[in-house]
Amino acid sequence: MAVLKRLRYRIGVFFAVLGPGFITAVVDNDAGGIFTYSQAGARWGYLPLWTLLPITVLLIVTQEMCSRMGAVTGKGLSDLIREEFGLRTTFFVMAALVGANLTNVMANFAGVASSLELFEVSRYISVPLAAAGVFMLIVKGTYARIEKIFLVACALYVAYIISGFMVRPDWGEALFNSVRPVLLIDPEYITMLIGMVGTSVAPWMQFYLQAAVVEKGITAREYAESRIEVIVGCIVMTIIAFFIVVACAGAIWSESPRNINDATDAALALRPFGRYAFLLFCAGLLNASLFAACILPLSTAYTVCEGLGFPSGVNHRYRDARFFYNLIGFLVIVGAGVILIPGFPLVKMILLSQVLNGMLLPLVLIFMVLLVNKKELLKEWVNPGWYNVVAWVAVVVMIGLTLALLGITLRELRAG
Amino acid sequence: MAENILYLTELVGLKVRDRRGRTIGRIRDAALVPLIDPARVDRFLVGGGWAWLTIRHEHVETISLDGLRLREEILTPYHEDEYTLRVVRDLLDQQIIDAQGRKVVRVTDITFEIRPAGGHDELYILEVDIGLRSVFRRLLQGVLPPRWIRRLQAPIPPNSIPWQFCNIVEPDPQRRLRLNITNELLEKMHPADLADIVEALGPEEREAIIASIDSEVAAEALSEVEPEIQTSILEALEPEKAAEIVEEMAPDEAADLLGELEEEKTEQIFEEMETEPKAEVRELLEFAEDTAGGLMDTRFVALHESATVADAFAALRGNEELLETLNTLFLIDGEERLVGAVPLGRLFVASASTPLKELAAPTTISVPVSERQPQIVELFDKYNLLTLPVVDEEGKLEGVITADDIISVLRER
Numbered sequence: 099m100a101v102l103k104r105l106r107y108r109i110g111v112f113f114a115v116l117g118p119g120f121i122t123a124v125v126d127n128d129a130g131g132i133f134t135y136s137q138a139g140a141r142w143g144y145l146p147l148w149t150l151l152p153i154t155v156l157l158i159v160t161q162e163m164c165s166r167m168g169a170v171t172g173k174g175l176s177d178l179i180r181e182e183f184g185l186r187t188t189f190f191v192m193a194a195l196v197g198a199n200l201t202n203v204m205a206n207f208a209g210v211a212s213s214l215e216l217f218e219v220s221r222y223i224s225v226p227l228a229a230a231g232v233f234m235l236i237v238k239g240t241y242a243r244i245e246k247i248f249l250v251a252c253a254l255y256v257a258y259i260i261s262g263f264m265v266r267p268d269w270g271e272a273l274f275n276s277v278r279p280v281l282l283i284d285p286e287y288i289t290m291l292i293g294m295v296g297t298s299v300a301p302w303m304q305f306y307l308q309a310a311v312v313e314k315g316i317t318a319r320e321y322a323e324s325r326i327e328v329i330v331g332c333i334v335m336t337i338i339a340f341f342i343v344v345a346c347a348g349a350i351w352s353e354s355p356r357n358i359n360d361a362t363d364a365a366l367a368l369r370p371f372g373r374y375a376f377l378l379f380c381a382g383l384l385n386a387s388l389f390a391a392c393i394l395p396l397s398t399a400y401t402v403c404e405g406l407g408f409p410s411g412v413n414h415r416y417r418d419a420r421f422f423y424n425l426i427g428f429l430v431i432v433g434a435g436v437i438l439i440p441g442f443p444l445v446k447m448i449l450l451s452q453v454l455n456g457m458l459l460p461l462v463l464i465f466m467v468l469l470v471n472k473k474e475l476l477k478e479w480v481n482p483g484w485y486n487v488v489a490w491v492a493v494v495v496m497i498g499l500t501l502a503l504l505g506i507t508l509r510e511l512r513a514g
Numbered sequence: 515m516a517e518n519i520l521y522l523t524e525l526v527g528l529k530v531r532d533r534r535g536r537t538i539g540r541i542r543d544a545a546l547v548p549l550i551d552p553a554r555v556d557r558f559l560v561g562g563g564w565a566w567l568t569i570r571h572e573h574v575e576t577i578s579l580d581g582l583r584l585r586e587e588i589l590t591p592y593h594e595d596e597y598t599l600r601v602v603r604d605l606l607d608q609q610i611i612d613a614q615g616r617k618v619v620r621v622t623d624i625t626f627e628i629r630p631a632g633g634h635d636e637l638y639i640l641e642v643d644i645g646l647r648s649v650f651r652r653l654l655q656g657v658l659p660p661r662w663i664r665r666l667q668a669p670i671p672p673n674s675i676p677w678q679f680c681n682i683v684e685p686d687p688q689r690r691l692r693l694n695i696t697n698e699l700l701e702k703m704h705p706a707d708l709a710d711i712v713e714a715l716g717p718e719e720r721e722a723i724i725a726s727i728d729s730e731v732a733a734e735a736l737s738e739v740e741p742e743i744q745t746s747i748l749e750a751l752e753p754e755k756a757a758e759i760v761e762e763m764a765p766d767e768a769a770d771l772l773g774e775l776e777e778e779k780t781e782q783i784f785e786e787m788e789t790e791p792k793a794e795v796r797e798l799l800e801f802a803e804d805t806a807g808g809l810m811d812t813r814f815v816a817l818h819e820s821a822t823v824a825d826a827f828a829a830l831r832g833n834e835e836l837l838e839t840l841n842t843l844f845l846i847d848g849e850e851r852l853v854g855a856v857p858l859g860r861l862f863v864a865s866a867s868t869p870l871k872e873l874a875a876p877t878t879i880s881v882p883v884s885e886r887q888p889q890i891v892e893l894f895d896k897y898n899l900l901t902l903p904v905v906d907e908e909g910k911l912e913g914v915i916t917a918d919d920i921i922s923v924l925r926e927r
Contacts, residue, residue: 172719
């Protein structure tokens with residue numbers, strides 16, 4: 099009886115803390131992520147699936163540290179960086195973050211535009227409407243309400259799982275490749291692998307997750323549930339990625355392996371498998387793009403204001419938090435606006451965002467591990483020794499891969 | 515730009531020269547001893563060679579943008595002192611409470627005033643800078659000469675908090691004593707503002723504030739804080755202090771709060787509480803949170819139905835702590851059953867000998883303790899109520915629900 103009551107209490111707490119970790123992990127599959135996974139499946143079929151397991155571990159390790167720091171200190175990551183590493187460091191991290199996130203916002207509005215263009219909706223209608231909707235949602239909503247909408251958006255990712263099934267891929271092959279690492283000495287293959295890891299752990303996520311944990315008032319006491327939530331979120335993210343790769347492998351690679359130009363290209367390839375497979379893939383892309391277009395400006399504004407000590411939060415009025423709202427406005431208007439400029443070098447901008455992300459991520463990860471080991475901040479919640487080994491290995495792997503991606507992207511930028 | 519102003523960004527790195535003009539080192543930090551003077555820089559810490567040195571304020575001759583000149587060359591090796599507040603280490607980039615603006619802010623820079631005192635210069639903290647202007651100074655610190663920075667920053671509006679309104683957040687009670695940090699400014703704030711501040715801080719800091727301020731203020735502030743934060747603060751407090759605070763709270767709020775805690779903690783707090791409030795809270799704890807019993811406050815003023823206006827005034831004098839929010843008196847019969855309600859305002863236009871019964875509202879609306887929340891809210895809306903009496907099965911008056919309880923219910927939805 100007591101055990102049952104205890105269990106009910108635990109489950110209750112889990113649902114009460116459900117939100118930050120789950121949302122962050124799922125938004126990770128934004129327009130850019132979906133493209134990367136689609137491309138991996140279209141070009142290499144089931145081969146890249148084995149990377150998803152190590153990616154999940156990397157993601158869990160980094161996300162877990164952030165949510166722990168948030169729960170124990172009650173402060174955001176940019177707050178802690180400011181307190182421990184000074185204003186100037188914080189300022190440059192913030193500047194790079196704004197740059198990287200702005201291009202991320204662009205990529206996601208581009209996702210909105212292209213997914214709706216498949217339904218003959220002009221981008222000159224869809225993008226301004228989406229931008230206005232995003233802005234209203236952020237400015238008019240309270241955090242609790244926004245979070246509920248986000249959780250619903252998370253549920254819509256099921257679209258990818260269903261479309262994955264409709265393609266009738268080779269499940270045996272898919273499962274086998276999920277656990278069999280294959281390394282080909284082929285620059286294109288290696289680029290693809292790095293790209294998959296690179297899109298899965300982004301700097302903004304660390305800031306967003308920690309801030310959201312704080313905003314939600316999760317404390318060290320509820321942290322055990324919060325940790326489960328983070329882990330579940332990361333696993334769900336991988337499952338969605340798995341189905342995107344599998345859908346594209348089944349629909350495109352098994353016919354003839356090829357490169358795709360964007361995520362809508364993948365959606366078009368699903369057409370022969372039925373109207374619904376195509377529709378679901380498009381709807382998934384639209385949902386993911388809109389979702390990320392909401393979260394990125396909001397999270398960036400929170401992070402920057404926190405770090406620089408300006409008032410922030412959707413619960414403030416405009417005149418009390420001018421900088422906060424102006425920054426959101428800037429990100430949404432510029433991020434959506436450039437999509438409407440004919441001939442805007444969007445692909446270049448997205449590559450540029452990968453470069454900025456790549457330069458920022460090592461820095462952020464190092465700060466994180468240093469902070470999470472500070473006894474005066476985390477008390478008994480600092481990393482245990484073995485965990486530090488895992489964390490540093492994860493950091494080094496991530497840094498190595500991002501630097502490699504950085505090199506490749508820079509070469510592409512020069513070539514293009 | 516006034517010449518007697520010095521920013522911390524300028525002070526750090528300033529050259530220290532001895533009496534013959536030779537450079538000894540550069541300033542690294544400045545320390546106050548708040549027990550002696552809350553604003554005067556007591557010591558300068560100088561980094562020269564391997565170790566840091568301390569210079570006492572009375573050994574300084576002049577202070578200016580060009581450097582610090584000593585009048586007596588007494589330098590002692592720096593060692594940690596628990597009575598000093600170091601501005602770079604303890605203030606810069608940390609959070610403090612702006613008691614005037616009633617918010618939590620982060621220190622970006624500090625403005626000092628250079629004051630001549632008996633033939634030598636002393637440095638006093640004037641303001642804590644938080645806005646864009648100070649961010650600008652920090653970013654260019656060491657990149658451009660200080661005088662250029664001063665000229666360039668002129669168009670940016672300043673944003674500063676006078677030092678006397680700054681409340682340092684220090685979780686360690688020992689250190690708070692040594693640094694002479696009082697929470698007077700916080701205690702004077704409106705509880706709702708204090709609640710906002712508590713919410714904006716980290717768990718350790720908020721527990722420290724609630725634990726260190728006067729229990730009555732703490733109770734008022736705590737009732738305005740969001741429920742999740744309330745419980746986490748109360749769980750962290752010593753049961754003794756928690757009990758003190760809970761006793762000061764309205765019993766209905768105290769019961770709601772204790773109902774959210776883990777049972778063991780609730781019992782610990784009960785053990786420390788005094789008998790009378792404990793009984794009331796315990797009783798309320800029995801009711802489900804979303805019923806009239808869970809919403810009601812057990813503190814009210816009830817008089818016998820035969821009482822007069824004069825009796826009512828006498829009763830009010832005995833219940834002064836309730837006056838701030840009281841707006842209705844209740845009439846009961848010999849068996850404590852509710853028979854009427856008198857709006858407080860009517861007392862003022864009636865003579866002292868008028869029986870209260872004549873002033874009572876024509877109909878008395880009340881609900882049983884088991885009534886559900888939605889029905890209660892509907893009653894408030896329909897009859898434009900400010901207060902709603904709650905009665906048990908026998909019609910005995912048990913408590914009162916007020917409009918502010920209903921506002922909380924509506925907001926939670």
